[in-house]
Amino acid sequence: MSTSQTTTTEHHPALAHQFDSMAQQQGASTFGMWVFLLTEIMMFGGLFAAYLIYRIKYYDAFVAGSTSISVSWGFANTLVLIASSFTMAMAVWSAHKGKRGPLVGFLIGTMILGAVFLGIKGKEYYDKYDECHIPGHVIGKGFNAWGGCSVNNPGLGNIADEIQQHAREAGVSVPEASAMQTARQTEIFFSFYFLMTGLHAFHMIIGMGLMTWLLLRSRRGDFGPQYYTPIELGGLYWHFVDIVWIYLFPLLYLISRHKGAI
Amino acid sequence: MSTATTTITPVMPAKHYLNDNYGIRSWLLTKDHKRIALLYLGSITFFFFMGGLFAALIRLELLTPAGDLFTSDTYNKLFSMHGINMVFFFLVPSIPATLGNFVLPIMLGAKDLAFPKINLLSWYIYIGAAFFSLAVMVSGGVDTGWTFYTPLSSGFLRTHVALMAVGIIFAGFSSIFTGLNFIVTVHRMRAPGLTWGRLPLFVWSNYATSLIMVLATPVLAITLILLAMERTFHIGVFDPRYGGDPVLFQHMFWFYSHPAVYIMILPGMGVISELITCFSRKRVFGYSFVAFSSIAIAVFGFLVWAHHMFVAGISQYSAMVFSLLSMAVAIPSAVKVFNWTATMYKGTVSLETPMLYALGFIGLFTIGGLTGVMLAALGMDVHLHDTYFVIAHFHYVMVGGMVSAYLGGLHFWWPKMTGRMYPEAPAKLAAIITFIGFNLTFFPQFILGYLGMPRRYHAYPEEFQVLNVLSSAGASVLAVAFVLPAIYFLWSLKYGQIAGDNPWKATGLEWQTSSPPPTHNFHEVPVVTAPPYNYGSDQEVTVVH
Amino acid sequence: MAEHSHPGPKLYFIIFITLAFFTCATWAIAFADLGIFNPIVALAIACTKAVLVILFFMHVRYSDTLTKITITCGFFWLLILITLSLSDYLSRTLFTT
Numbered sequence: 001m002s003t004s005q006t007t008t009t010e011h012h013p014a015l016a017h018q019f020d021s022m023a024q025q026q027g028a029s030t031f032g033m034w035v036f037l038l039t040e041i042m043m044f045g046g047l048f049a050a051y052l053i054y055r056i057k058y059y060d061a062f063v064a065g066s067t068s069i070s071v072s073w074g075f076a077n078t079l080v081l082i083a084s085s086f087t088m089a090m091a092v093w094s095a096h097k098g099k100r101g102p103l104v105g106f107l108i109g110t111m112i113l114g115a116v117f118l119g120i121k122g123k124e125y126y127d128k129y130d131e132c133h134i135p136g137h138v139i140g141k142g143f144n145a146w147g148g149c150s151v152n153n154p155g156l157g158n159i160a161d162e163i164q165q166h167a168r169e170a171g172v173s174v175p176e177a178s179a180m181q182t183a184r185q186t187e188i189f190f191s192f193y194f195l196m197t198g199l200h201a202f203h204m205i206i207g208m209g210l211m212t213w214l215l216l217r218s219r220r221g222d223f224g225p226q227y228y229t230p231i232e233l234g235g236l237y238w239h240f241v242d243i244v245w246i247y248l249f250p251l252l253y254l255i256s257r258h259k260g261a262i
Numbered sequence: 263m264s265t266a267t268t269t270i271t272p273v274m275p276a277k278h279y280l281n282d283n284y285g286i287r288s289w290l291l292t293k294d295h296k297r298i299a300l301l302y303l304g305s306i307t308f309f310f311f312m313g314g315l316f317a318a319l320i321r322l323e324l325l326t327p328a329g330d331l332f333t334s335d336t337y338n339k340l341f342s343m344h345g346i347n348m349v350f351f352f353l354v355p356s357i358p359a360t361l362g363n364f365v366l367p368i369m370l371g372a373k374d375l376a377f378p379k380i381n382l383l384s385w386y387i388y389i390g391a392a393f394f395s396l397a398v399m400v401s402g403g404v405d406t407g408w409t410f411y412t413p414l415s416s417g418f419l420r421t422h423v424a425l426m427a428v429g430i431i432f433a434g435f436s437s438i439f440t441g442l443n444f445i446v447t448v449h450r451m452r453a454p455g456l457t458w459g460r461l462p463l464f465v466w467s468n469y470a471t472s473l474i475m476v477l478a479t480p481v482l483a484i485t486l487i488l489l490a491m492e493r494t495f496h497i498g499v500f501d502p503r504y505g506g507d508p509v510l511f512q513h514m515f516w517f518y519s520h521p522a523v524y525i526m527i528l529p530g531m532g533v534i535s536e537l538i539t540c541f542s543r544k545r546v547f548g549y550s551f552v553a554f555s556s557i558a559i560a561v562f563g564f565l566v567w568a569h570h571m572f573v574a575g576i577s578q579y580s581a582m583v584f585s586l587l588s589m590a591v592a593i594p595s596a597v598k599v600f601n602w603t604a605t606m607y608k609g610t611v612s613l614e615t616p617m618l619y620a621l622g623f624i625g626l627f628t629i630g631g632l633t634g635v636m637l638a639a640l641g642m643d644v645h646l647h648d649t650y651f652v653i654a655h656f657h658y659v660m661v662g663g664m665v666s667a668y669l670g671g672l673h674f675w676w677p678k679m680t681g682r683m684y685p686e687a688p689a690k691l692a693a694i695i696t697f698i699g700f701n702l703t704f705f706p707q708f709i710l711g712y713l714g715m716p717r718r719y720h721a722y723p724e725e726f727q728v729l730n731v732l733s734s735a736g737a738s739v740l741a742v743a744f745v746l747p748a749i750y751f752l753w754s755l756k757y758g759q760i761a762g763d764n765p766w767k768a769t770g771l772e773w774q775t776s777s778p779p780p781t782h783n784f785h786e787v788p789v790v791t792a793p794p795y796n797y798g799s800d801q802e803v804t805v806v807h
Numbered sequence: 808m809a810e811h812s813h814p815g816p817k818l819y820f821i822i823f824i825t826l827a828f829f830t831c832a833t834w835a836i837a838f839a840d841l842g843i844f845n846p847i848v849a850l851a852i853a854c855t856k857a858v859l860v861i862l863f864f865m866h867v868r869y870s871d872t873l874t875k876i877t878i879t880c881g882f883f884w885l886l887i888l889i890t891l892s893l894s895d896y897l898s899r900t901l902f903t904t
Contacts, residue, residue, distance in 0.1 A: 016378075017373065017374070017782075018372065018373045018374035018375070018376065018378060018451070019451075020787075024450060024451070027450055028376045028377075028446050028447075028450040028451065030870075030874070031446050031449060031450060031873060031874065031877070032376060032377060032442060032443075032446045034874055034877045034878070035442045035445055035446060035476055035877065036442060037881070038476055038477065038877055038878075038880065038881040039438050039442070039476055039477075039479070039480045040480070041881040041882065041884075041885055042477055042478070042480035042481055042881070042884060042885065042888075043480035043481070043483055043484045044484075045480075045481070045884075045885035045888060045889070046480065046481040046484035046485060046514055046517075046888065047484055047488075048885070048889070049514070049885075049888050049889045049892055049893075050488070050499070050510060050514065052889060052893065053507070053510055053892065053893065053896055054507075056893075056896065056897075057507070057896075058505070071834070071837070075830065075834045078830050079827060079830055082823065082826045082827060082830065082856075083823065083827075085823075085826075085860060085864050086819060086820070086822075086823040086864075088864070089814075089819045089863075089864045090816060090819060093813065093814075093815065093816060093819070096813055135495070135497040135498070136495040136496040136497040137496055138494065138495045138496055139495060184505075185505055187497070187498055187504060187505065188498050188499075188504070188505050188506070191497040191498055191499060194497075195488065195491065195497075195499075199487075235864075235865070236865055239860050239861075239864045239865045240865075242860060242864075243856075243857045243860050243861070246853050246856045246857050246860070247853050247857065249830075249833075249853075250833055250837070250846075250849035250850065250852070250853050251849075251853075253837075254833065254834070254837040254845075254849050255846070256845060257837040257838050258837070258838050258839055258840040258845070449873060477880075477884050481888065509895075510892075513892045513895065514892075517888055517892075564884065564887055565887065565891065567891075568891070568895065576895045576899075577895050577896075577898040577899040577901070578898075579894075579898040579901060580891075580894055580895035580898050580899075583894070
C-alpha cells in the first residue's frame with residue numbers, strides 16, 4: 001500500500017470538505033476521471049461504429065481515400081504521441097517521487113511533442129485542402145473542384161487515376177466512369193477522416209490547455225508525494241487521447257496499403 | 263413497538279442550509295448539493311410548464327378535424343418543441359437533478375456529492391443549454407420532431423436544426439456530469455456500515471440511471487454533432503444525396519434515446535419503492551430483486567433500441583432479435599411491480615398524498631408497460647407504429663408513471679427540503695384530479711391509435727373527433743392538476759405547518775437529520791447497523807453516533 | 808484507493824520501446840498482402856498497444872478491481888453498439904437469393 005497518500009494528523013490544504021481523507025479524495029477523483037474516460041470511449045465509439053459501417057458499404061472508396069493520405073506523416077505522428085505518453089508517465093512518476101524539476105521538464109516535453117503532433121496534423125490538413133479533398137463545399141475549394149487545385153492533383157481526378165492504376169497493377173481493368181464513381185464516394189471517407197482526426201485534435205488542444213495549467217501549478221510547487229492527483233488525472237486523459245490515435249492510425253491510414261489493392 | 267417520539271411540537275432548526283448564507287452569490291456560487299437541487303427544481307419546473315404550453319396548443323388544434331388553428335409547418339414545430347422541452351429539459355434531469363441531488367448524499371451519510379463544483383457546473387451547463395434552446399425555439403425552432411430523423415433534418419428543412427442540436431448536446435453534458443457524480447459518490451462515499459445491501463432502493467435506482475446517463479448520452483452527443491456538421495458543411499454522413507444512410511442516424515439516435523427512456527423512468531421507480539414501503543409500514547418485499555432489477559433494466563435497456571425502427575428498413579432477422587430482447591426488458595419492470603404489490607399486502611396502508619401518487623403510478627405504469635410489450639411484437643408494431651397508440655403508450659409511462667412518481671417524491675421530501683408540510687387536503691385533491699385528467703387525456707389515444715390515427719398530424723378524419731375532444735378536455739383537467747401543486751407548494755413555504763425531523767416516521771438516513779438539514783447534512787457522521795426499511799421491527803433504524 | 812506500487816522509469820522505457828516496435832510492425836505489415844488478415848492483424852496490434860498503455864502508463868495493472876471493471880464496461884458497451892448495429896446491416900442480404 002503506497003504511503004504517499006495517507007492523511008497526516010492535520011488536514012492537508014488540498015483536502016476538500018466533502019472527503020474524510022486524502023486517500024478517499026484521491027480514490028474518488030481517479031475513479032471520477034475513469035468514468036469520464038468511459039464517456040469519451042462511448043463518444044469516439046459512436047464515430048468508430050459509423051465509420052465501420054461505411055467502410056463495409058464503400059470499401060473501395062475507403063481504400064482509395066486511405067491511399068491518398070500520407071502514411072509517413074501518420075506513422076510519424078503515432079510515434080510522436082507514444083513518446084508523449086512516455087514523457088507524461090514519467091511526469092506522473094516524478095510527481096510521485098517529489099522531484100519538481102523532472103516533473104516540470106517532462107510536462108514541457110509532453111507539451112512539445114503534443115505541439116509537434118498538432119503541427120504535423122495541420123500540415124496534413126493543408127495538403128488535403130491543397131488537393132481539393134476537403135468534403136462538402138463550404139470549406140476549401142470544394143470536393144468536386146476541378147480548377148484551382150494544384151496542377152498535379154486536380155481534386156477527384158487524381159483519386160480516380162490512382163484507382164485505375166492500382167487496378168491495372170492487379171491485372172484488372174476499371175473503366176473511367178466507375179473509377180470516378182468510387183472517387184466521388186471517397187467524400188464519405190474524407191468526412192470521417194476529418195471528423196475523427198478533428199475530434200481527436202480538439203481533444204489534444206484541450207489536453208495542451210490542461211498541461212499548461214498543470215505546468216503552472218507544478219512550477220508553483222503545488223504538488224508533492226502527498227498530493228499529485230491533478231497530474232495523475234492529466235496523465236490519464238493524455239494517455240486516453242493517445243489510445244484513440246493508436247486506433248485511428250490503422251483504421252484511417254492503413255486500409256489496404258499493399259500494392260495492387262483496388 | 264417502535265420507539266416513536268413523544269408528541270413534541272416540531273420546531274424549525276435555528277441554522278440550516280437555507281439560512282446559512284444569504285445573497286444571490288451564495289446561491290449562484292453554491293457548492294451545496296441541496297441548494298443546487300433547488301436551483302434545478304426551479305429551472306425544470308419552468309421548462310415543464312414551457313413543454314406544457316406547447317402541449318396545450320397541440321390539444322387545442324386537435325379539437326377539430328381540420329387543421330384550422332395552425333399551418334402544418336407550425337404544428338410540426340409545436341410537437342417538436344413539446345417533445346424536446348419535455349424530454350431533454352424536464353424528464354431527463356427531473357428526479358436525479360432535484361430529488362437525487364438533494365437526498366442521495368444524505369441517504370449515503372455523506373456531507374456532499376463527490377464533486378460539488380462539477381455539480382454546480384452541470385446546473386450552469388443545463389441552464390445555458392436550456393435557455394439557448396429556448397432562444398432557438400422563439401426564433402423559429404425546429405419542425406423535425408424531437409427525433410430529428412434524417413434526411414428531413416440533415417438538409418431538407420430550413421429550420422434551426424444545427425443550433426437546436428447544440429443546445430441538446432450541452433444538456434446531455436449536464437446529465438453526464440450528474441451521472442458521473444452519483445456513480446463516484448455511491449461507490450466511494452457511503453457512511454460506515456452502509457453496505458450495498460443496506461442502500462435505500464432510491465439510491466440503487468439513481469445509480470442505475472447514472473450508469474445509463476454515462477454510457478448512452480455520449481452517443482447522442484456524437485450523433486447530433488455529426489448531424490450539425492452535416493447541415494453546416496454539407497458533408498455526407500446521413501444524407502442519401504451524399505451517399506449517407508438515414509437508417510444509421512436512427513441506429514445511433516436510438517442507441518441513446520431508448521436507454522434515455524430508462525433514464526427517465528428508473529428514478530421514478532426508486533421513488534415509488536420509498537413511498538410504498540413507508541406508507542405500508544412494511545419493508546420492501548424482495549429487496550435484492552428490486553435492487554438488481556434496476557441494474558437489469560439499465561443493462562437490458564441498451565439491447566433493444568431498434569424496436570423503434572421495425573418499419574424503417576432494418577433486416578427482418580435483426581428485427582426479430584430486437585423484438586425478443588424488448589420483451590425481455592419488460593421482465594425486471596414487472597418484478598418491481600409485483601414486489602411493490604407484495605409489499606403492500608398485509609401492510610398498514612395509509613393514503614397520504616405521496617401514496618396516492620404511488621398507487622397511481624403502479625396502475626398507470628403497468629398499463630404503459632404492457633402496451634409497450636404489445637408494441638414490441640413485430641406484427642402489432644407494423645400496424646401501430648407512428649399512430650396515437652405509441653403516443654398513449656409513452657405518455658402512460660412518462661406522465662402517468664414518471665411525473666406521478668416525481669410529484670409523489672416531491673410531496674414526500676418537501677418537508678425535508680423546506681421544513682414545512684404542504685397542505686394535505688388540496689394535495690390529495692390535486693392527486694385525484696391528476697389521475698382523472700391523465701386518463702381522460704390519454705386513454706382515448708390508445709383507441710385512436712388502434713383505429714389508425716397517425717401521430718404528428720394536425721388534421722384528421724371526422725370520425726376521430728369525439729375521442730380527440732375527450733383527450734383535449736382531459737388535457738385541460740390535467741393542466742389544473744399540475745398548477746395546483748405549484749400554488750400550494752409556494753403557499754406552504756410561508757404558511758405550511760412546521761414538519762419536524764421525521765413527519766412520516768420513515769426509515770432512512772435522511773429522516774435522522776433535521777428538516778431542513780444543516781449545510782453539512784449531519785452533525786456527526788452516522789454509522790449504519792440496521793437493514794433498510796426496518797419498519798415494524800422492535801425499533802426503528804438504529805443510528806449510532 | 809491509492810495504488811499499490813508504482814512502475815519506474817525503466818519499465819516505462821521498455822513499454823515505450825515495445826509500443827514503438829509495434830507501431831513500426833503495423834506500418835510494415837500494412838504493405839504486405841495478407842488478404843482478409845490485414846485489418847485483423849492491424850486491429851490486433853492496435854489492441855495490444857492500447858492494452859499496454861492502459862495497463863502500464865495508466866497504472867491499471869496496479870489499480871483496484873473497480874477501475875478494471877470500469878474500463879471493461881467501456882469497451883463492452885462499445886461492442887454492443889458496434890455489434891448490434893452491424894448485425895442489422897450484415898443480415899439484410901442474408902438468406903435472400
